[in-house]
Amino acid sequence: MAHPTPLDRIRVGSAPDSWGVWFPDDPQQVPWERFLDEVAEAGYDWIELGPYGYLPTDPARLTDEVAKRNLKVSAGTVFTGLHRGPAVWEETWAHVGQVAALTQAMGARHLVVIPSFWRDDKTAEILEPPELTAEQWAHLAKGMERLGHEVKETYGLDIVVHPHADTHIDTEEHVERFLDSTDGELVNLCLDTGHYAYCGGDSVKLIETYGERIGYLHLKQVDPDILAEVVAGGVPFGPAVQRGVMCEPPSGVPELGPVLQAAQRLGVELFAIVEQDMYPCEPDKPLPIAVRTRRFLRSCGA
Structure with missing residues (x-):
């Protein structure tokens, strides 16, 4: 059997999302201690913080908790509505x-x-039109550039914007418009392979076309049969996840091997964090999936 090319520039991790965690505090979610124990047991070195407040927010305590499990943190996550203009900045x-x-x-x-x-x-309630106006696009681009600048100046962090189903940065057209209207010195992309496929995009093509803007990866797959039903029925993202639209690799699309090879060819260090949306899920479900997923990624060379 041919050995895969070693993906020596890709740092693989997982996230609370793969344990069914979407909220800081929710009785349907596993306790944070169990997440940390199991993500380490599954063979991952890197984690994300998940929703702020799920993991301990005291840096000393969290440092201790991750260190004793030989884990390291790759990123935090924030939610923004910057297309609404300067009024929401504060x-x-x-x-x-x-x-x-x-x-x-x-x-x-x-x-x-x-x-x-x-x-x-x-709830699936429509909160805003799915298409932004030209003015809102301008607010979004300028707001993200300002955010990138301020986050870098104040905290020394790079922002990576995550195209996501049921947001205004979702399809290939919207992602390309966003990239073309923002400065790569200030704003780059967190390419989530599952969300991009969910919205009809081709991750390998995006990496090959906008390689210098790919700053981070989320690894995820969609079940094409469930996705077809979801699209045909206009099903919102939350209920689609409950139907199992985001599935365990390698059973869905896109194929992750070619995505990882394309990312490796960029010649830069990149995080690739597994995120299998499973909210809500039975507490015993995530660990076996995480173990199998880690084994699969090793078979791809990661």
């Missing part, structure tokens, strides 16, 4: 500052930025 910065300070204290270098949802992921 509120956004207050949230970003909390998460960025903890991320910096944990020695991480990245802040994953998720745009706000136009459709509620729990």
Whole structure:
């Protein structure tokens, strides 16, 4: 059997998301101690913080908890609605500052930025039009550039914007428009392979076309049959996840081997964090999947 090319520039990790964690505090989620124990047991070295407040927010305590399990933190995550213009800046910065300070204290270098949802992921209520106006696009681009600048100046972190289903940065057209209207010195992308496929995009093509803008990866796959039903029925993202639209690799799309090879060819160090959306899920479900996923990624050379 041919050995895969070693992906020596790719640092693999996982995230609370792969344990069914979407909220800081929710009785349907596994306790944070169990997540840390199991992510280490599954063979991962790197983790993300997940929703702010799920893991301990005291840097000394969190440092101790991750160190004793031989884990390291790759990034924190923030949610933003910067297309709404300068009026939301102060509120956004207050949230970003909390998460960025903890991320910096944990020695991480990245802040994953998720745009706000136009459709509620729990209730499916339409909150805003799915298409932005020209003015809103301008607010979004300028706001993200400002955020990238301020986060770098204040906390020494790089922001990576995460295209996401049911947000305004989702399809190939929207992702390319966003990249073309922002400065790569200030703003780069967290390419989530599952969300991009969910919205019809080709991850390998994006990496090959906009390689210098790919700052971070989330590894995820979609089940094409469930996705077809979801698209046909106009199902919102939250209920789609409950149907199992995000599936265990290598059973879905895109193929992760070619994505990782394309990322390796960029010639830069990149995190590739596994995120299999499973909210809500049975507490015993994530660990076996995580073990199998880690084994699969090793078979790809990662």
